Amino acid sequence: MRRLPFLLLPALAACATASDQGPANTAGAASTHTAGLIEGRKAMMHMAASLTFGSVMPAARDGADVKRQESAAEGLANFGHSIASLFPDGSDGPGSRALPAVWTDKADFQARSKAFGDASARLGELAKAGDTAGFAAQAKVVAGGCGSCHSLYRAEEKK
Helix, strand or coil: CCCHHHHHHHHHHHHHHHHHCCCCCCHHHHHHHHHHHHHHHHHHHHHHHHHHHHHHHHHHHHCCCHHHHHHHHHHHHHHHHHHHHHCCCCCCCCCCCECCHHHHCHHHHHHHHHHHHHHHHHHHHHHHHCCHHHHHHHHHHHHHHHHHHHHHHECCCCC
16 A cells, blocks of 8 residues: 555656646636646655655664665655656746746756656665665665755745
């Protein structure tokens, strides 16, 4: 049951991409679609941050049984490999902290997302193997992937 949310990530991304290809007959439908994408992105980012900083990093820091982190790493890999598809052209709007560079430098954004997914997949391999030291080193790479993307593509939170 714990794995179900992770398995749904690619489906969510596929639905968002497929629905983006359909015609928007009214501005209301388009804005509803964009609002849904923004909320979906926020939910996925929150999930990824929770897995990274609430599960993976504490396990790496504390020397816990890293085999228990395989599912978290799988979820992060699914997130990284699908998140860029939730930023189709024209999907900026109220409540989004995405900077225009997400769309103007789309190739780099997609590459960073893929790199995060790949790094997380490697984290999962290390977790499965029970490689505590390798997992701890790779966890830092994964956590660094968050900051490398956010520094370029996410606006600071308004206080």
